[in-house]
Amino acid sequence: MARKRAIDPGEAVGILSAQSIGEPGTQMTMRTFHYAGVAEQVPTGLPRLIEIVDVRRTPKKPTMEIYLTKEYSKNEESAKKIAEEIEEVSLGKIAEIRENFARKEIEIIPDEEGLKEQGLTRGDIVKKVKKTVSGSIREEGNSIVITPKTTLLRSVRRTTNKLRTLHIKGINGISRVVVLKGDGEYYIRTGGTNFEEVLKWKGVDSDRSYTNNIKEVEKVLGIEAGRNAIIKEAKQVLDMQKLDVDTRHIMLLADAMTMNGEIKPVGRHGLSGEKVSILARAAFEETIKHLIAAAVKSDEDRLLGVTENVIVGQEVPVGTGTVKLAMKMGKK
Amino acid sequence: MEKSKEKTAVYLNGRLVGFHEDGSALTASLREKRRSGIISRQSNFAYFPRERSLYINTDSGRARRPYIVVDKGKSRLAPEVGEKLRKKEVSWDYLITNGIIEYLDAEEEENAFVATREEELTDEHTHLEIDPVSIVGVTVAQLPFPEYNSSPRITMACAMSKQSLGHYASNFNIRMDSRAHLLYYPQVPLVQTRPYRTLKFSKRPCGQNFVVAVATYYGYNMGDAIVINRNAIDRALARSVFYKTYETEERRYPGGQKDKFEIPQPTVAGYREEAMYAKLGEDGIIFPEAEVQAKDVLVGKTSPPRFLEEVSGFGIAEEKKRENSSVLKEGEEGFVDSVLLTESPSGNKLVKVKVRSVKIPETGDKFASRHGQKGVIGLLANQEDLPFTEHGVVPDLIINPHAIPSRMTAGHILEMLGGKAASMHGKIMDGTAFNGDKEETFSKILESYGFKSDGKERLYDGISGEAIEAEIFVGVVYYQKLHHLVSNKMHVRSRGPVQLLTHQPTEGRAREGGLRFGEMERDCLIGHGASMLLKERMLEESDKTTELICSKCGSVAVTDHIRNKSYCPLCGEADELYHIEISYAFKLLLDEIKAIGVFPRIMLKDKA
Numbered sequence A: 001m002a003r004k005r006a007i008d009p010g011e012a013v014g015i016l017s018a019q020s021i022g023e024p025g026t027q028m029t030m031r032t033f034h035y036a037g038v039a040e041q042v043p044t045g046l047p048r049l050i051e052i053v054d055v056r057r058t059p060k061k062p063t064m065e066i067y068l069t070k071e072y073s074k075n076e077e078s079a080k081k082i083a084e085e086i087e088e089v090s091l092g093k094i095a096e097i098r099e100n101f102a103r104k105e106i107e108i109i110p111d112e113e114g115l116k117e118q119g120l121t122r123g124d125i126v127k128k129v130k131k132t133v134s135g136s137i138r139e140e141g142n143s144i145v146i147t148p149k150t151t152l153l154r155s156v157r158r159t160t161n162k163l164r165t166l167h168i169k170g171i172n173g174i175s176r177v178v179v180l181k182g183d184g185e186y187y188i189r190t191g192g193t194n195f196e197e198v199l200k201w202k203g204v205d206s207d208r209s210y211t212n213n214i215k216e217v218e219k220v221l222g223i224e225a226g227r228n229a230i231i232k233e234a235k236q237v238l239d240m241q242k243l244d245v246d247t248r249h250i251m252l253l254a255d256a257m258t259m260n261g262e263i264k265p266v267g268r269h270g271l272s273g274e275k276v277s278i279l280a281r282a283a284f285e286e287t288i289k290h291l292i293a294a295a296v297k298s299d300e301d302r303l304l305g306v307t308e309n310v311i312v313g314q315e316v317p318v319g320t321g322t323v324k325l326a327m328k329m330g331k332k
Numbered sequence B: 001m002e003k004s005k006e007k008t009a010v011y012l013n014g015r016l017v018g019f020h021e022d023g024s025a026l027t028a029s030l031r032e033k034r035r036s037g038i039i040s041r042q043s044n045f046a047y048f049p050r051e052r053s054l055y056i057n058t059d060s061g062r063a064r065r066p067y068i069v070v071d072k073g074k075s076r077l078a079p080e081v082g083e084k085l086r087k088k089e090v091s092w093d094y095l096i097t098n099g100i101i102e103y104l105d106a107e108e109e110e111n112a113f114v115a116t117r118e119e120e121l122t123d124e125h126t127h128l129e130i131d132p133v134s135i136v137g138v139t140v141a142q143l144p145f146p147e148y149n150s151s152p153r154i155t156m157a158c159a160m161s162k163q164s165l166g167h168y169a170s171n172f173n174i175r176m177d178s179r180a181h182l183l184y185y186p187q188v189p190l191v192q193t194r195p196y197r198t199l200k201f202s203k204r205p206c207g208q209n210f211v212v213a214v215a216t217y218y219g220y221n222m223g224d225a226i227v228i229n230r231n232a233i234d235r236a237l238a239r240s241v242f243y244k245t246y247e248t249e250e251r252r253y254p255g256g257q258k259d260k261f262e263i264p265q266p267t268v269a270g271y272r273e274e275a276m277y278a279k280l281g282e283d284g285i286i287f288p289e290a291e292v293q294a295k296d297v298l299v300g301k302t303s304p305p306r307f308l309e310e311v312s313g314f315g316i317a318e319e320k321k322r323e324n325s326s327v328l329k330e331g332e333e334g335f336v337d338s339v340l341l342t343e344s345p346s347g348n349k350l351v352k353v354k355v356r357s358v359k360i361p362e363t364g365d366k367f368a369s370r371h372g373q374k375g376v377i378g379l380l381a382n383q384e385d386l387p388f389t390e391h392g393v394v395p396d397l398i399i400n401p402h403a404i405p406s407r408m409t410a411g412h413i414l415e416m417l418g419g420k421a422a423s424m425h426g427k428i429m430d431g432t433a434f435n436g437d438k439e440e441t442f443s444k445i446l447e448s449y450g451f452k453s454d455g456k457e458r459l460y461d462g463i464s465g466e467a468i469e470a471e472i473f474v475g476v477v478y479y480q481k482l483h484h485l486v487s488n489k490m491h492v493r494s495r496g497p498v499q500l501l502t503h504q505p506t507e508g509r510a511r512e513g514g515l516r517f518g519e520m521e522r523d524c525l526i527g528h529g530a531s532m533l534l535k536e537r538m539l540e541e542s543d544k545t546t547e548l549i550c551s552k553c554g555s556v557a558v559t560d561h562i563r564n565k566s567y568c569p570l571c572g573e574a575d576e577l578y579h580i581e582i583s584y585a586f587k588l589l590l591d592e593i594k595a596i597g598v599f600p601r602i603m604l605k606d607k608a
Helices: A013-030 A045-054 A076-086 A112-118 A122-132 A153-164 A195-200 A214-221 A223-240 A247-258 A278-284 A287-296 A306-312 B023-035 B079-086 B092-097 B151-161 B194-198 B230-234 B410-425 B439-448 B519-528 B531-543 B584-595
Strands: A063-066 A095-100 A105-110 A135-140 A143-148 A167-169 A176-182 A185-191 B008-012 B015-020 B044-048 B053-057 B064-071 B101-105 B179-183 B208-214 B225-229 B240-249 B297-299 B301-303 B334-343 B349-359 B366-369 B374-381 B397-399 B472-481 B544-550 B558-560 B565-567 B577-583
Touching: A013 A045, A013 A223, A013 A247, A013 B519, A045 A223, A063 A195, A076 A176, A076 A185, A095 A153, A105 A112, A105 A122, A105 A153, A122 A135, A122 A143, A122 A153, A122 A167, A143 A153, A195 A214, A214 A223, A223 A247, A278 A287, A278 A306, A306 B577, A306 B584, B008 B023, B023 B044, B023 B053, B044 B101, B092 B101, B151 B366, B208 B410, B225 B230, B230 B374, B240 B297, B297 B349, B410 B439, B410 B472, B519 B531, B531 B544, B531 B577, B544 B584, B577 B584
Parallel strands: B008 B053, B208 B397, B225 B374
Antiparallel strands: A063 A185, A095 A105, A105 A143, A135 A143, A176 A185, B008 B015, B044 B053, B064 B101, B179 B240, B208 B472, B225 B397, B240 B349, B334 B349, B366 B374, B366 B472, B544 B577, B558 B565
């Protein structure tokens, strides 16, 4: 069966895939749906597809789906507890930070309710602050007052900014958590990702948890997982728009993007920019740059690809162009 | 300062001038003063309670429009004033000076609550529309029944009404427009609107009333095509003239040289065939009413050479001239309508030749009704083959029923009905937006003339003579011929001129150019694996050249035409040269690479 469906030699699979993904893509631009009322809107449609193909380091809306091991997933309370533990809390979130430029002091007024919600005490804050800031710290009634060592206005401001983002608890980068129910179990959806840390967390089912940050998947789970993430994410975008694109086209795209053991984008800094042929690269973008670079290295274009042969005016090595005629010389 | 926050900020022409305790009272009193004429009537006041600001605008350049002022749900335009107005005892100025009508600008409009009709007035209303049509602009106002159509179609109808052919100016005969169309026998629409009459559009009509049937006709009106009655065309339906004016000037060049209008001598560089100059008078200018074809010379002109001649062998610079005549463009023909001899602003002799050609509707010409229903002619059918009614009426035009439901142009249907009623009754019907004649009116008229009230008729097939099973909707619609005529667009090329630089075919109809086989088309051929076809398109049918390449060093050989010998510019030898077929564009690329200081080599190898 599989052999019967094998692609013929010389079939221009790359162009076919490009056209098969590109053509529905043109329709996508015109109907990018915005679902009203859905929290944490992840970009869909063309913007997301571009994001995937360009391999942005961080997607516009990075999210994770964290599944839990059996002992935690059945119970909403236990799932919530993990969620709370995971959520990153910065000082700015639970306290008001005021600068007093006249006295060159910084005042931290913790929000008592916020503290209670996060299960923290003022002591925790003081401890953390002490670690990051050099200077004297004293507690004044409700607030914590810091007198930084360097009293330059600029450094005061720098310290406040540092304090605002000061990590108090949770996993770095996970800014929001929601506990959701599905398929008879509770799982966590997050805003912001930190795949590596989350997978190490106790109670997290590392086999099923997922992030939409492809680059992160690659880093944590390896290139094969990265390839699958590309396929999954791209397929998801197309499915959502009810566009029927054969998976194999997307698989080819993912293969091309991951073939060097590292995910690289499709454009100028990736696939197209790494073509072997000088002429093909020069025809794409930054013509002069490629020509000069080739001249410096005394490069050779073997005319093995399609574009270069079109430029030169020869048959292109696909389809009917792959066939060569060899004459069998009769024995004399 | 703290207190002024609760006060209303007053801005005069965008500049803060002060604060006031009670913004709304101030606004009200300002407006009353304007209406009574104490303050200029050209000032406008916009009060925004939420941002506590009052904007007073008195500067120039604000678009303003009139409304009837309303007091506590009562229009200030009382019936007795209306009566006086009708008797012409009072004028527009009276209405304004008495504060009955006032002009609002865009900003004050934000404060107004305008009723469209007097019946709709409530206590909250501040103004009343003089007429509901004034909601729409001039272009929409001359469309019939726009309120029955979907808005995209109205937009399209507006855009297309600007492309219609008609009687565009009454001095067309003495005008020298570079291009102009004129419709034969233009008609006034049978369904008009009040603004149409106000604008005296009937003096410049731009269409004709067609008898339209909504039916199919052997597939010749699929997908927005229309079938037109050929005999109606022969009776000059939708016939138009096309005028095109050619201009040439006897220009002066630096060095005292000058162009000259004349019949060029055969010795002149670029001399055309003698027959091309045959219609010129001895002054080199063509006669009026001469029949001309493409490439015929309209004005013979010679120019001095582009570059100053170097001194010839005999020591005298002989005067070599260049042919620079004005020639009728490719694909055009007609008669010379008029010739104008005059002087250009720079004082040179100037000739304008107006060429006229009759454009009889043909397949592919574009037509549109005033409802965004456009279509091109798919077939000119003989009258005897078209369906006819019991009265023997044969439609001029058949549109496809599929053109109606998805586009929701009910106005088109209503106009058909109205046009039919108008043509029976002998009276022009009113299609003014929101206030036009009603369907029932048309139905009644039609019934009184023995037609069905819904406009449907029994039709008989012109070919078989049999009655068509379904009753067919027949009516009269004002159709416009649009200036997209096939004869001005048709273009073919099998061989033709190529560009000097790239040796590739030229671009565009005017240059007899080819159609670009672009990047995406190229991708398609690759996708099909059609390698040979691709090569044919990109090379054989484009810029194929043969070059000699030195197989030793890979450089392009040079040819010494005097000794008729080719040799490698690098090795200086001629024994290792081989012919290769490449695209000229690639050769050009190699040259350009050399120009940036990079030496490209072509390494040859036997084809495996």
